[in-house]
Amino acid sequence: MNINKYRGRGLIAGVAMALAGTWFVGHKHASADESGTAKTTLSVPSDKAIHNQGQAPDFAGIVATYGPAVVHVEAKSEGDDSGEGHSGALGTGFIVSPDGYILTNNHVVENADRVTIKLTDGRKFDARVIGTDKAGDVAVLKIDGSGFPTVKIGNPTNSRVGDWVVAIGSPYGLDNTVTSGIISAKSRTLSDDSPTHFIQTDVPVNPGNSGGPLFNLNGEVIGINSMIYSRTGGFQGLSFAIPIDEAMRIKDQIVRTGHVSHARLGVAVQAIDDTTASELGLSSPRGALVARVEPGSPAQTAGVAQGDVIVALNGNAIATPAELLARVSELEPGAPAKLTVLRNGATRTLALVTGGDAAGRPAPQARAQQATPRPRLGVAVRPLSSDEAAQIGVDGGVVVERATGPAAAAGIGAGDVIIAVDGVEVTNVKQLQQMIARAGEKTSIVVNRGGRQLAFDTELANSNVD
Structure with a gap:
């Protein structure tokens, strides 16, 4: 997950990371008819299916009923690689109205020039970014059509610590992945300047789950999965969701005015x-x-x-x-x-x-082109060879040859292997440059140093040159 408002906020000895993922597995899109509209017929899960007294909850009814309303979000910026794999941000969203309004995280689509939505039936749609709220980390998208399946919105204030909850999303690009857990805490504040009181859970969520729904056992969405606590970029038992009532207030403003005040x-x-x-x-x-x-x-x-x-x-x-x-x-x-x-x-x-x-911004299609300073990490890097990767036991990354500025100040040094930025795996130099260019003022860098993984909170500098 990648949320610019909260990125780089240290939590205990680890780091809170946003969940926007990048999928690097070679993949060809299945063909899809983009001209039709959804005609999915859904049945509401029965109380018996959801509440089995004395037994583990039956999540299948929730998934069958509301899973079709959970969508895969792919956001691309100019300059992203258009080869077989994906180099843009990947995340999750969910449809909140039959006419195609979708909620996701701001950090999933921030600075994107093209956003593509894929439904569970394989159809794909180009989405418009109606508006975003960086402070609340919420974005509203719109796809053309009608009759789309929708989720049911719940009231998070009625949830209790210890209640079962379910997440559906696309961790690491694996669409429609279902995970479950319990609410670990409520009204969790992760920084002094964050207006959001998060729902903390132990539901396994990973990069790519960003923007996906968190369901209660009534099949109601009570939150948007947004961040994880991690020292490595992967799930470690602590995940955080934006309460859905806060997100819906933002959504209503955006739909009404195009921005959030x-x-x-x-x-x-x-x-x-x-x-x-x-x-x-x-x-x-x-x-x-x-x-x-x-x-x-x-x-x-x-x-x-x-x-x-x-x-x-x-x-x-x-x-x-x-x-x-x-x-x-x-x-x-x-x-x-x-x-x-x-x-x-x-x-x-x-x-x-x-x-x-x-605090809103117009959709990418309406953005004025202007020269703005780009964030700099302050590292000179080279590709990691396959022999080096095998020797230190990583699948990918880039080697730091020289560290200056923000990187050096944070403690990153020559010889470190950068393996993740804000929870998103790094596989090549170009991708690292693109990720830093899209980053906010603060970001979290995970490196491999001598076989150990270390996380650094880094405040980026701005420059008009690389």
Whole structure:
């Protein structure tokens, strides 16, 4: 999975990786009729098929009913190799309306010039990118036609830690792969500036599962599989899904306006530790401390001041800055809101109207051509020979001959073999260049060093030259 908003965020001793995959196995597309529309007839799984008391769940009914609505997504950019194999990003998506609207991850299709959708019946369609939201890592695609099979949207707030869940996707290009597990945790925040409270599961998902649905035992989609925790780029027992209610709010905005505008208050906040709580006279660390108020912002207009502690938004208690960010993300721009703040030991309620921040982008066909700086890793590399690959026990990669800039700062050195970028396997020099060119400001590099695999979080530099 590859999500630019969260890429390179360290988790414990490993790294959170987005799941967009690249398939390098030689493959010829099966012929498909692109002119027709789906006429799939589905039956809803019975309670008996789903809930077998005292037995392992029967996932077959869910797969039979909603599997046809899960699609394979291939995103290609200009310059991608068009040979027998695939060199663009591969991921998964799912159809949410009979007229062909599809949800997937932003990082699956970001910067793509062509997106192709393949259904389970083998038909292929060119898809339009209606809009994307980088912050929420959600993209909305559209294929022409009607009568397409669809998933059923559920309510993730009704799910519980320990509940069984099912994923359908295309890990490593293996379409319609079904895996299962349980919800390990809810409302998991992976970085301070992430508005998403992820659903954590132990469902095996791998590169290529990005954008695929996470089902509960009622056959309802409760999340979009987006990231994994990994030191190697492969599944290690921790995967993360975007709650479907958050994704559907983004989808509705995109379909309505073509882009996403996020509500904002106009404050910079920081967490409160024990020491700060004591200095502020708080009984325990709670709330979000206002470090700065943006001039002319809704917060300044409402009277929010530096040093205030935001403890509630619209009556909902705020325990951390991440929780404040998540609550604000649920609001529409221009919506009225009430902030409860602590100031000099007294509680105040301030009324404001949220601002907006457009974060969408037009579809690739409408993008203006312009020269923009390209990200640089700062390595000189050469192909890995078959003898070298056999000696260190890897299937592919490129050898670092010289490391400077971001790579050197992260700890990558000469002799390292780069084997993965953001969870996507690296097999040749050209592919590495394309992956870095499409990367965001931060990325995760996995190398083989002396037989050991090491992951490095790297902040890329920008340049107009390689």
